Structure formats: C-alpha cells, structure tokens
Amino acid sequence: DLDSNSFHCQIGRFVGDQVYPLDSLREPVLLGAGLTKDKRIDEETQERALACLKRFGERLRGFDKHAVRAVGTNALRVAKNAPAFLRKARAALGFPIEVVAGREEARLIYLGVSHELPASREKRLVVDIGGGSTELIIGSGYRPQKLESLFMGCVSYSLRYFENGKITKGAMKEAELAARNELQPIVAKYTRGNWQQAVGSSGTVRALAETIQQNGFGEDAITAAGLDRLRSHLIKAGDMDKVDLTGLKPDRLPVFPGGLAILNAVFSELDIDSLAVADGAMRQGVLYD
Numbered sequence: 001d002l003d004s005n006s007f008h009c010q011i012g013r014f015v016g017d018q019v020y021p022l023d024s025l026r027e028p029v030l031l032g033a034g035l036t037k038d039k040r041i042d043e044e045t046q047e048r049a050l051a052c053l054k055r056f057g058e059r060l061r062g063f064d065k066h067a068v069r070a071v072g073t074n075a076l077r078v079a080k081n082a083p084a085f086l087r088k089a090r091a092a093l094g095f096p097i098e099v100v101a102g103r104e105e106a107r108l109i110y111l112g113v114s115h116e117l118p119a120s121r122e123k124r125l126v127v128d129i130g131g132g133s134t135e136l137i138i139g140s141g142y143r144p145q146k147l148e149s150l151f152m153g154c155v156s157y158s159l160r161y162f163e164n165g166k167i168t169k170g171a172m173k174e175a176e177l178a179a180r181n182e183l184q185p186i187v188a189k190y191t192r193g194n195w196q197q198a199v200g201s202s203g204t205v206r207a208l209a210e211t212i213q214q215n216g217f218g219e220d221a222i223t224a225a226g227l228d229r230l231r232s233h234l235i236k237a238g239d240m241d242k243v244d245l246t247g248l249k250p251d252r253l254p255v256f257p258g259g260l261a262i263l264n265a266v267f268s269e270l271d272i273d274s275l276a277v278a279d280g281a282m283r284q285g286v287l288y289d
Helices: 043-060 074-078 082-093 102-116 154-161 169-190 202-214 224-237 250-270 282-288
Strands: 007-015 018-027 070-072 097-099 123-129 134-140 143-150 197-201 274-277
Touching: 007 043, 007 282, 018 043, 018 282, 043 082, 070 074, 070 082, 074 082, 074 102, 082 097, 102 123, 102 134, 102 143, 102 197, 102 282, 123 202, 123 250, 134 169, 134 250, 143 169, 154 169, 154 250, 169 224, 169 250, 197 202, 202 224, 202 250, 202 274, 224 250
Parallel strands: 070 097, 123 197, 197 274
Antiparallel strands: 007 018, 123 134, 134 143
16 A cells, blocks of 8 residues: 555455454655655655565565555556656656555545444444545445545655644644645535434544544544644644654654644534544555455
C-alpha cells in the first residue's frame, strides 16, 4: 500500500475465507510531502521511497508474482513524473505497481474495514484520511453502496496550512473551512440519517484516537468534544515541536494538525457524534480482494 504518507507491506495467509496476518512492515516515506509546486516528486523523496521498496522487495523475494499486489494512491495519481518514478519503483520492488483511482481506493478501504468488523446489517459510514486524499464510504456487510474520494489529506493540509509545524487559531479555522468546502458536494448523501454507525480507519484516525484517549481528552471512540480538546491543546502549544502529548509518535508530528482539521470538518459537516476506530484499512482490502 503506497500511500501519500506511509508505505505498508502486509503479508497474510488465507485459511477458508479468512486472512491471517503473518507480517506487517511500515515506513513513513511521506511521498506527498515530496511533491514540488509543479507537482513533481523530488529526488530526495524518490530515493527514500525506492530504498523502502527495495526492503519490501527483499521480504517478498520468492513470492509468486500473482500472490503480490502493489497499489499506489493520491501522490502517484497527481505527480507529473509518476510514470518515470514508477519504472524505477517496479524495478526496486520486483513486482508490478498499479495506481488506483480514488473510488477504487475507497472500495478497497471498505473491503478491508468491513472484514475486520463484527458482521452487521447496519449501514456504516467509513472515513479514511490518507496523506493526499480522504475516502468516505457508506456500505452494509461487505458491500459498499456509496464511494467518494476527496482531494484533501493529512500531508497536503499540514504543508499548506501549518507550515513548519506552526499552529494558530486562524490557520486551524482556515484548514477546517477548506475541508468543509471539499465536503459540501457530498453532504446530502453522507450526513447522518444515511447510516447508523460511523467508523474511522488508517493511521491518521488511529493516531488521533490514541492521542485523545492517552491524554484524557476522551474514551475509546473519537467524539466532537475530544477533538475540540485536542484542537485547543495544539493551538495553545502553537508549534508541533512544543506539543507534549503522550502516545503521539515522532513521525506523526508533521502531518498531525492537517489530519485533525480534516476530521473536525468531517464531524461538523456530516453531523457525527462518535467515530469508532477499525483495525482494517486498504492493505487488508487489497488482500481480501
């Protein structure tokens, strides 16, 4: 899973209709942060990404080519030099890499999330904030019914609104307003009343949930009140280098405020009270697919 924030390698074994995880690798490559103003992946980021893919390739050596699927997302969708980079990336990994459209990414996310949750006929809203895009899916059981991919992510928003990790009340409001504007075209189809349970997936949502819980801002699920307390904490610190939060990993610091602004906007626009956190994400969806 070659996301705009982290690269993941998930290895599993099928027994019956279940995937049993055998190994999981993750590296914070920050591919989206390496996009220049003219939408090209810079050399330093390419080198970091290729080194990661070589390590993944070593782990996958000996695998049948049909047993490996590599999927690229938003940064590789928008980068003008993606074709040239992908030639090098495929050589480094040793397997083909496909770049999926936003709605296909959303479908794979839903597949991964739904397989990791208890069976239910309830309609679920799944929110997944990636490095360069945010996917919103409504589905029931293992079947997605509505799929959307919006052009906003924790990497792109952190770079745009919180340059060098500086956080002000004005910057937070600006980022939240931009995210709310992105959400406007889909609000009618995705607001509460179209689903019974809201679930969040992937690293950004998990990092927000763990930070809220470990710092006493809320309980298990993410709530609007918990997000508000976290928001106030960041604004008061004024700089991510000065933020003192238990459980927040160093590699999450640069992309944390952008993810918070987007999730705040999602809560506000879609009238969410509480967001449960799922274990499944796109990489599990790719395995099940």
